[in-house]
Amino acid sequence: MNRPEIDRFSTVSSSFLSRAITPDRLITGVAFAFFLAILVFFLLYPVVDICRLSFLKEGKLTFENYVAYFSSPRIFRSFTNSIYVSIVTMIITTVTAFFFAYGLTRTTIPGKGIFYTISTLPLIAPTIIQALALILLFGRNGLITRYLLGTDWNIYGATGIIIGECLYCFPNALFILYTTLSAVDTRMDEAAQSLGASALKTFYKVTLPSAKYGIASAAALTFNLTITDFGIPVVIGGNYSVLATEIVSQVFGLQRFDLGATISVILLVPSIGAFAINYYLTRKSYALISGQARPFLQPSRPLKKWGFTLYCGLICLSILIVFATVFLGSFVKTWPYDFSLTLKHFDFPSLGAHAPLWTNFWTSVLPESTFRTMISYKYAPIWTSLLVSIVVAIAGASLTLLAGYIIEKKKPKGEQVLYTLSVLPAAIPGVVMGLGYVLAFNKPYFFIYGTIWIIIINIVICNFTLGVLTSIANLKQIDKSVEEAAVSLGAGPISTFTRVVFPLSRVAFFSTATFFFMRAMTTISAVIFLISATIKLAAIEIIFLDVDGRTASANAMCTVVVAIVIGALLVMRLVTGRSALGGMVSSR
Amino acid sequence: MSRNLRLENLTKRYGTLTAVDRVNLEIEEGEFICFLGPSGCGKTTVLRMITGFETVTEGKVLFNGKVINHLIPQKREFGIVFQSYALFPNMTVEENIAFGLRMRKMNTQAIAKRVDQMLDLVGLRDWRKLFPAQLSGGQQQRVALVRALAPDPQVLLLDEPLSALDAKIRVRLRAEVKRLQQELKKTMIYVTHDQEEALSIADRVVVMEKGQFRQVGKPIDIYKCPSSDFVADFVGTSNFFKGLRTDDRVKTEQWEFTVAQAGSSYREKVVLAIRPEKIEVFRPGEPTPHLVLSNLIPGRIDVVTFLGAAVRLVVNMDGEEVISDVIEKVFEQRGFKQGDDILLYFPPESFLVYPEGEGMA
Numbered sequence: 001m002n003r004p005e006i007d008r009f010s011t012v013s014s015s016f017l018s019r020a021i022t023p024d025r026l027i028t029g030v031a032f033a034f035f036l037a038i039l040v041f042f043l044l045y046p047v048v049d050i051c052r053l054s055f056l057k058e059g060k061l062t063f064e065n066y067v068a069y070f071s072s073p074r075i076f077r078s079f080t081n082s083i084y085v086s087i088v089t090m091i092i093t094t095v096t097a098f099f100f101a102y103g104l105t106r107t108t109i110p111g112k113g114i115f116y117t118i119s120t121l122p123l124i125a126p127t128i129i130q131a132l133a134l135i136l137l138f139g140r141n142g143l144i145t146r147y148l149l150g151t152d153w154n155i156y157g158a159t160g161i162i163i164g165e166c167l168y169c170f171p172n173a174l175f176i177l178y179t180t181l182s183a184v185d186t187r188m189d190e191a192a193q194s195l196g197a198s199a200l201k202t203f204y205k206v207t208l209p210s211a212k213y214g215i216a217s218a219a220a221l222t223f224n225l226t227i228t229d230f231g232i233p234v235v236i237g238g239n240y241s242v243l244a245t246e247i248v249s250q251v252f253g254l255q256r257f258d259l260g261a262t263i264s265v266i267l268l269v270p271s272i273g274a275f276a277i278n279y280y281l282t283r284k285s286y287a288l289i290s291g292q293a294r295p296f297l298q299p300s301r302p303l304k305k306w307g308f309t310l311y312c313g314l315i316c317l318s319i320l321i322v323f324a325t326v327f328l329g330s331f332v333k334t335w336p337y338d339f340s341l342t343l344k345h346f347d348f349p350s351l352g353a354h355a356p357l358w359t360n361f362w363t364s365v366l367p368e369s370t371f372r373t374m375i376s377y378k379y380a381p382i383w384t385s386l387l388v389s390i391v392v393a394i395a396g397a398s399l400t401l402l403a404g405y406i407i408e409k410k411k412p413k414g415e416q417v418l419y420t421l422s423v424l425p426a427a428i429p430g431v432v433m434g435l436g437y438v439l440a441f442n443k444p445y446f447f448i449y450g451t452i453w454i455i456i457i458n459i460v461i462c463n464f465t466l467g468v469l470t471s472i473a474n475l476k477q478i479d480k481s482v483e484e485a486a487v488s489l490g491a492g493p494i495s496t497f498t499r500v501v502f503p504l505s506r507v508a509f510f511s512t513a514t515f516f517f518m519r520a521m522t523t524i525s526a527v528i529f530l531i532s533a534t535i536k537l538a539a540i541e542i543i544f545l546d547v548d549g550r551t552a553s554a555n556a557m558c559t560v561v562v563a564i565v566i567g568a569l570l571v572m573r574l575v576t577g578r579s580a581l582g583g584m585v586s587s588r
Numbered sequence: 589m590s591r592n593l594r595l596e597n598l599t600k601r602y603g604t605l606t607a608v609d610r611v612n613l614e615i616e617e618g619e620f621i622c623f624l625g626p627s628g629c630g631k632t633t634v635l636r637m638i639t640g641f642e643t644v645t646e647g648k649v650l651f652n653g654k655v656i657n658h659l660i661p662q663k664r665e666f667g668i669v670f671q672s673y674a675l676f677p678n679m680t681v682e683e684n685i686a687f688g689l690r691m692r693k694m695n696t697q698a699i700a701k702r703v704d705q706m707l708d709l710v711g712l713r714d715w716r717k718l719f720p721a722q723l724s725g726g727q728q729q730r731v732a733l734v735r736a737l738a739p740d741p742q743v744l745l746l747d748e749p750l751s752a753l754d755a756k757i758r759v760r761l762r763a764e765v766k767r768l769q770q771e772l773k774k775t776m777i778y779v780t781h782d783q784e785e786a787l788s789i790a791d792r793v794v795v796m797e798k799g800q801f802r803q804v805g806k807p808i809d810i811y812k813c814p815s816s817d818f819v820a821d822f823v824g825t826s827n828f829f830k831g832l833r834t835d836d837r838v839k840t841e842q843w844e845f846t847v848a849q850a851g852s853s854y855r856e857k858v859v860l861a862i863r864p865e866k867i868e869v870f871r872p873g874e875p876t877p878h879l880v881l882s883n884l885i886p887g888r889i890d891v892v893t894f895l896g897a898a899v900r901l902v903v904n905m906d907g908e909e910v911i912s913d914v915i916e917k918v919f920e921q922r923g924f925k926q927g928d929d930i931l932l933y934f935p936p937e938s939f940l941v942y943p944e945g946e947g948m949a
Contacts, residue, residue, distance in 0.1 A: 022660045023660070024660065479672050479674060481670040481671075481672050481674035482674045482675075482676065482677075484639075484641055484661070484668065484670070484674065485668065485670060485674040485675075485676070485732075485735075485736075486676070486687070487641075487661045487662050488639060488661055488662065488664075488666065488667065488668040488736070489662075489667075489687050489688030489691055489735070489736070489739060490662045490665075490688055490691035490692055490739065491662060491687070491691050492662060495691065499676075499687075500676055500678075503678040504677065504678055
């Protein structure tokens with residue numbers, strides 16, 4: 001056989017690279033140190049700063065702040081309120097989501113795909129959308145309360161918060177329960193029934209116990225999401241204060257940073273606890289998942305089938321009503337009295353924000369007109385949000401892919417530390433992170449404070465967890481020998497990553513990017529501390545517009561945000577040829 | 589000087605567990621070596637230390653007389669074929685094969701030529717534009733094979749390359765690997781737990797157990813003269829008897845055999861091994877001339893299994909199960925069937941005698 005001309009390294013005469021500095025180890029080490037540094041600086045440091053502030057007064061250790069908190073009944077109420085709201089939401093959401101998941105996985109109801117898609121909708125909007133819709137329907141000037149029933153009752157307070165949170169947490173709980181129920185082998189149910197157990201008995205003795213970890217983990221997640229949420233209670237809570245809103249009002253209203261920090265620490269305890277339980281149980285529940293093929297579902301009896309269809313339909317209907325109400329609310333003249341259509345609410349009041357980049361850009365493209373003023377000045381928060389979201393999507397997806405790669409494939413010494421730090425952000429409430437950033441970085445020498453970069457960093461760090469977990473789940477599916485094959489064929493660490501690992505992670509990358517984009521467009525709690533007079537974000541403007549009494553404009557802003565997110569989802573679908581939301585959900 | 593590969597006292601420890609224990613071997617250029625052993629015996633670990641994916645705890649890997657312990661894998665120029673194929677799913681067949689050539693910065697024309705050559709080698713020219721997922725397991729492993737061969741590696745290492753395939757394809761691909769090896773005269777190191785595969789394919793077989801090399805030799809020698817009862821058991825099938833040897837007599841619990849390998853007059857604990865095909869079978873009353881009568885033992889046929897050319901009899905000899913293989917023709921002529929009483933004859937020269945060790949099955 002003809003030996004082709006191959007440029008040979010002279011294997012043996014080439015240097016004996018010492019153990020410590022192979023290019024692979026060098027790159028891994030540098031990347032590892034980089035991630036460790038970012039997470040310590042932008043995650044741990046702010047949280048530690050909050051703890052420091054809550055325990056220290058003039059350099060001395062003190063519990064004064066805690067005493068102040070617990071001895072002031074008015075403030076302390078926020079704690080019991082939070083716990084109450086979170087527990088009620090947890091119970092309602094877990095139960096309703098469980099039966100919804102049961103309907104989708106264990107019965108032969110029609111339209112499962114549509115039900116599933118509709119149930120994920122709350123993820124694409126800021127949490128406030130639930131509150132806005134509830135106010136439009138059941139508020140002081142609510143369509144149903146005032147217009148149809150003519151009653152003075154309204155939904156402000158605990159009831160509103162609970163219903164809003166239930167709607168918002170529903171898809172999150174559903175993912176876990178759906179995965180659990182579709183993973184548990186239905187043949188166990190069949191075996192039980194063949195042994196003479198009634199359908200109801202089978203449900204209690206087999207189905208329910210086999211899903212217990214999933215149920216508990218969904219409950220813990222719901223608790224965590226509710227107790228940390230800020231958007232819904234601030235809009236619909238009225239005088240009913242919860243921990244998250246109390247932190248913001250202490251800081252913004254009373255300039256009491258020390259009390260804000262103290263409440264933050266108090267909020268950290270249940271939220272980290274719930275997150276830890278959820279995390280632990282999710283692992284446990286997924287360990288039970290068998291890869292076995294599931295047999296064909298027996299057709300459900302008509303009563304069961306139509307009962308579940310009706311049930312799922314009603315839940316989807318209420319989710320759709322939320323969206324429809326807010327959309328409609330942004331296009332009608334005066335809700336609920338004058339339903340003639342108008343676009344005037346989209347001409348947002350000028351709130352003084354401008355983003356020079358956008359302003360200059362639109363001013364140069366558009367002819368002088370009121371439309372130009374609207375687009376280049378009044379829409380500034382939207383453009384800023386869009387820019388932030390695009391940067392967050394790219395940076396977040398890249399960084400988490402790389403961090404996941406280091407953790408899962410390179411396993412350097414101390415990999416566990418990096419993993420723990422990467423998973424931690426999901427446990428820390430956004431409001432706490434936001435306050436932590438103010439305390440830690442509001443210093444003259446910290447030059448990126450007050451720019452959009454601190455906002456971008458904050459959003460990336462706050463959502464690091466899901467990105468890294470998605471990345472790890474995806475990388476686990478890539479056989480180690482595929483990488484070794486590349487290396488044995490002469491590829492260095494960088495070519496191995498760019499030519500083999502990255503192409504195989506493309507789908508996960510795009511779905512993570514979509515997730516980061518959605519979060520950046522819709523997040524409120526952390527960034528509310530980081531915006532400034534000149535840098536504003538669309539999701540936060542919704543709150544300010546609402547607080548200002550410009551409810552219709554708040555609805556319009558919300559509609560714009562949702563429209564942008566839907567647009568991004570469609571683009572991602574075109575790029576990857578599959579639903580990005582689906583990819584994210586399945587890897588969760 | 590030939591490009592040979594040498595292992596010197598090569599050792600791998602994970603904490604207190606010793607996976608590979610001071611092994612030594614010299615592999616000549618163009619040789620086909622097979623590492624054979626049960627799972628967990630350390631054979632893959634030896635291979636991975638040769639490739640550089642596993643660090644060496646102690647000892648040396650030498651290539652052309654130079655230590656390459658710390659040379660990173662991509663500089664070793666050893667081709668590797670993996671059990672899981674490890675094809676790049678995002679690349680077509682030809683892109684997979686070209687990958688190693690691209691990494692070596694060959695020019696486009698040379699790459700195209702080499703890829704054609706490789707595709708012809710395994711007859712996959714028509715499949716070049718397909719993706720791995722569109723190929724059968726056997727085709728995928730062929731692609732993996734020529735992908736590893738394309739950059740003309742100094743040594744080709746194959747880690748259980750055929751275990752994921754079904755039996756028929758395994759045998760066919762085995763022959764193909766052997767043909768390629770002879771054609772290309774490439775040094776190949778092949779890891780397998782399948783003794784039939786190892787015996788049929790290799791120039792030399794290395795039998796491994798518990799991280800050590802138990803026997804290194806030509807397949808025929810390993811089969812005929814296993815160096816220990818472990819090898820006799822692992823390679824092929826053997827019947828074993830434990831007993832005490834005095835001179836040329838071995839006393840077991842029930843019988844006293846005469847063996848050709850005589851020992852001292854001192855009673856020593858031994859293990860006797862005999863291959864099923866060495867045992868002769870007679871009907872009771874049949875004339876048995878020139879036989880050593882102590883080695884002729886009655887039994888009853890419990891199970892008859894057709895293996896094809898031979899028939900395997902499981903014989904109950906006073907409670908002890910003995911396996912005997914009879915040529916199918918002989919089996920026909922004698923008309924043996926399940927339940928028949930027979931006489932088994934153990935020729936003294938066919939007994940292999942080992943000092944009693946721990947490894948006996």
